[in-house]
Every structure is written in C-alpha cells, then in structure tokens.
Amino acid sequence: MQLRLSDPSYTDRLANFLRSLGQAAIVAGPGQLEVDLSPTGPTPAELEIYLRVWRVLYPDAEVQLGGDDDGNDDPVPEA
Numbered sequence: 001m002q003l004r005l006s007d008p009s010y011t012d013r014l015a016n017f018l019r020s021l022g023q024a025a026i027v028a029g030p031g032q033l034e035v036d037l038s039p040t041g042p043t044p045a046e047l048e049i050y051l052r053v054w055r056v057l058y059p060d061a062e063v064q065l066g067g068d069d070d071g072n073d074d075p076v077p078e079a
Contacts, residue, residue, distance in 0.1 A: 003065060004031055005032075006031070014033060015027050
C-alpha cells in the first residue's frame with residue numbers, strides 16, 4: 001500500500017517508525033512510502049493503528065493512504 005506525506009521531510013522518519021514496529025516500509029520517493037500488505041505483513045486495520053500513533057507523535061505530518069483497489073486516497077482518521 002502507498003502512503004503519502006504532506007511534508008516530504010518526514011518521509012525517512014515515518015519509514016523508520018514503521019520499521020521499528022517490524023513493518024516493511026520502503027521509501028518510494030519524496031513524501032512516498034510503500035508498505036507490504038502481503039499475508040505476512042500488517043492488515044490494513046493494523047497499519048491504520050500505527051498511523052494513528054504516528055499522527056499523535058507528529059501532528060503536522062499528514063499521511064494519506066493510497067493505492068487502494070477502489071482508487072480512493074483516504075486520509076488517516078484523527079485519533
């Protein structure tokens with residue numbers, strides 16, 4: 001699944017945060033990450049929980065989920 005940040009300066013910080021939680025996060029470009037949602041990776045609900053924690057830690061770094069099958073780019077709900 002793709003993640004997009006409103007502020008690209010947080011890209012490496014978010015990748016490291018997700019990696020610290022055991023997730024496979026790959027920097028795809030400035031302000032863009034790819035997270036593995038394969039059967040061995042996190043569920044979408046689990047990823048949303050991680051991103052809610054991220055939002056509490058970094059409220060200025062808005063994250064949007066992208067790459068959904070229906071083409072929606074949904075912002076992460078506020079905690």
